[in-house]
Amino acid sequence: MVQSPSHNNPADHLPEHLQMIDDPASGALGVIALHSTALGPAAGGCRFWHYASDQDALNDAIRLARGMSYKNALAGLPFGGGKAVLQRPAGAFDRKALFTAFAEAVEALGGQYVTAEDVGTSVEDMEVVASHTRHVAGLTRRAGRAGGDPSPWTALGIFKSMQAAASHALGRDLDQLTVAVQGTGNVGAHLCSLLHEAGARLIVADIDPARARAVAEAHGAQVVSVDEIVSVGADVFSPCALGAGLNAQTIPLLKAALVCGGANNQLATPEDGDALFQRGIAYAPDYVVNAGGIINVSAEYLGETVEQVQARIDTIPARVEQILQQAARDKRPSHAIADSMAREVIAAAQQRVPA
Numbered sequence: 001m002v003q004s005p006s007h008n009n010p011a012d013h014l015p016e017h018l019q020m021i022d023d024p025a026s027g028a029l030g031v032i033a034l035h036s037t038a039l040g041p042a043a044g045g046c047r048f049w050h051y052a053s054d055q056d057a058l059n060d061a062i063r064l065a066r067g068m069s070y071k072n073a074l075a076g077l078p079f080g081g082g083k084a085v086l087q088r089p090a091g092a093f094d095r096k097a098l099f100t101a102f103a104e105a106v107e108a109l110g111g112q113y114v115t116a117e118d119v120g121t122s123v124e125d126m127e128v129v130a131s132h133t134r135h136v137a138g139l140t141r142r143a144g145r146a147g148g149d150p151s152p153w154t155a156l157g158i159f160k161s162m163q164a165a166a167s168h169a170l171g172r173d174l175d176q177l178t179v180a181v182q183g184t185g186n187v188g189a190h191l192c193s194l195l196h197e198a199g200a201r202l203i204v205a206d207i208d209p210a211r212a213r214a215v216a217e218a219h220g221a222q223v224v225s226v227d228e229i230v231s232v233g234a235d236v237f238s239p240c241a242l243g244a245g246l247n248a249q250t251i252p253l254l255k256a257a258l259v260c261g262g263a264n265n266q267l268a269t270p271e272d273g274d275a276l277f278q279r280g281i282a283y284a285p286d287y288v289v290n291a292g293g294i295i296n297v298s299a300e301y302l303g304e305t306v307e308q309v310q311a312r313i314d315t316i317p318a319r320v321e322q323i324l325q326q327a328a329r330d331k332r333p334s335h336a337i338a339d340s341m342a343r344e345v346i347a348a349a350q351q352r353v354p355a
C-alpha cells in the first residue's frame, strides 16, 4: 500500500492543478496532479493501478505529486512535481487506446507535465504516449544520451549517500560495516554489487528466494528470511523493497544505527521518523537518497549526457550529510529537516516567478 510521505503543513497538500481524465471509449479514467511548477514542468511518472474508489486514486495522485516536488527540488532539478494516476479497468481493455487517451491529456497540458513509467506502466506504454506528445521520458535509450533503466543510477546515489551518512553518523567507512539490504530487486541488487566492491559485509532478504540467492552467490551475502532482515545484527539497514517498511512494528526491532535505502515512502507515518530520531538511529531521507532514478529520467527528457547524470548524482551525498548535520544541530528528525528544505527551495522559486 502506498503511504503518504511525511509533511507538516496541510496546505502543502494542495496541488496547483488537477487534470481529470475520463474517456469512456478507451476506459482511461484518472487524474494528473500538478503539485508545483515553480521550479519547472511538473515531472513524475504515471501509475496504473486498481483503486477502491476515484477518491483513493485522487488522494494518491496528490500525495505522490507532492513527493515528486520535494524529490525534484532537493535533487536540484529544473522540474516541479506531478503524478498521473490511472485506474486499471476491471475487465478487458485496449492498452494502446487507453495510453493514447492518457497521452492526449498530457499533451493538453502543453508541457506543464512530463510523464514517465511508474508502478504498472512500462517502456512500451511510454512509447505509445510518445507518439502523441513529446512530454514523456523513460523511452528506449538512444546512443550517446542519458536514458534507459534508472535502477543502476538510483543504486549509485544510495551507495554514495550511505558512504557519506556512515562517515557522518558512525564515523566509519563501508569496508568496516555490515549492511542489511531488504529487497534485492533492480535497485537492491545493483546496490549490493557496489557495497560488495567497497568491502561491506552483506546480509540480504527477498520474498523471492531466487533473487536473494543470486545476490548471495554474486557478492558473498548471507541470506536471512524476510522476517529477520529488520532485526539482524547490522550497522546499516537499507530498505530497497516496498514503502512503509519503517513503522511501529519494525522500528523497535532495528539494531542498525543508520537507515539508508532506496524504497519510496519508507516511513509509514511522519511519527515513525520521530521514533527513529528518538531511538538515536540516523535516517537518510528516502527521497533525497533515491533521486538518481529521476535524475536519469530528467536528463533523458532534457537531452543531457551520461556525464551530466553522474555530476548531479555526485551532489546527493553532500545534501544527505547537510540534512543529518542539521538534524543533529537542531535536535529535529531528518525527515522533517528534508521536508523543510524542499519547501524552502520551492518557495524561493515561487517568489522568483513574476505575478
Ligand code: NAD
Binding pocket: 150, 151, 152, 154, 182, 183, 184, 185, 186, 187, 188, 205, 206, 207, 208, 211, 226, 240, 241, 242, 243, 262, 263, 264, 290, 291, 293, 294
Ligand atoms: P523491484 O520490484 O525490482 O524490487 C523490489 C524487490 O523487493 C523485489 O525483488 C521483491 O521481491 C522484493 N520485496 C518485496 N517485498 C519484500 C519484503 N517484504 N521483504 C523483502 N523483499 C521484498 O523494484 P526496484 O525498482 O528495485 O525498486 C525498489 C524500491 O525502490 C521501490 O520502493 C521503488 O519505488 C524504489 N525506487 C526505485 C527506483 C528505480 O530506479 N527503480 C527509483 C527510486 C525509488
